Amino acid sequence: MTSTDPRSGPAGRPLLRRFDRRLQGLISAMHPDERTRPGYARLAKEMREATGGSISGTYLWELATGKKRNVTLEQLDVLAQYFGVPPEYFLSDEVAGRIDAQLRLAISLRDTRVRNLALRADGLSPEVLDALLAMVNEARKFQRLSPVEDT
Amino acid sequence: MTSTDPRSGPAGRPLLRRFDRRLQGLISAMHPDERTRPGYARLAKEMREATGGSISGTYLWELATGKKRNVTLEQLDVLAQYFGVPPEYFLSDEVAGRIDAQLRLAISLRDTRVRNLALRADGLSPEVLDALLAMVNEARKFQRLSPVEDT
């Protein structure tokens, strides 16, 4: 951003992607219930414990709200690891779209047991579903599951 | 690198990839002749003019020699754009390997005669192609060029 490019606003940037949207999407996807959702401080703490890396609650908030966007590889790795997505998720629209679809369907429905779980989960009360979701999320973190990737 | 991770040395970190190797690989792939190859300052200037982004010669050298490695997305984008590879090239070993093959091809095709050779080779019978390949390999040996592995 020195000589030939006087651009710095949130619009007109062909280089950097919508980091904030991606982040918020992942967060609200992981914690669908607004009441249960932890704040950025707690979230950051979880990330630190789960990934072993470092990220602060304040900075996480700044990223999610779009105040900062030019992340370094270190923090990018923490986020990608915690959410179980490849780092490219934050870079490429193409990859992001592909992952998003997978995130909802392909991953879960691949395993028969998962499919059955989904079938039987349908109709349960929101509270019970939230509890189940939390348990699954914890299990994933505990097992350090690798990113869900496909061709 | 604050609380749970007292590590900061250049070795033993499973988080960041070998940025320097990737960079040097790309550079020497793009400029195979040592004598003709421009210095980091010239290279950086080319990058700036080609991509419209910003990167300094010194910093490019620091990255290539491994003195700095925790790049931000902005510079990562400049490098990826200039070399014509997706940014994931610097992050994922898997992607890097896949790209490397294509890269060699792309570099070769910059030479008009090579491109024409490829064009006219298309459609030839396997026997003829094998013969041509053997001839090319012999020529390489004769000119003391390094052998090429096939895809």
Place this chain on the structure above:
DNA sequence: TACGCCCATCCGTCACAGTTGACAAGATCG
């Protein structure tokens, strides 16, 4: 009412990503 907890948001600070400018060592040319 008051106390306690967590929240989002802000602010001051520090480390370091990234730059500028200089240097000596080698080419290349007259």
Place this chain on the structure above:
DNA sequence: CGATCTTGTCAACTGTGACGGATGGGCGTA
């Protein structure tokens, strides 16, 4: 030989990525 250019390398500087620590507000419990 010296003049000029480019190379790799370094130190000093600047901007900002990333952080810790306040602030005040919302909500629950007593």
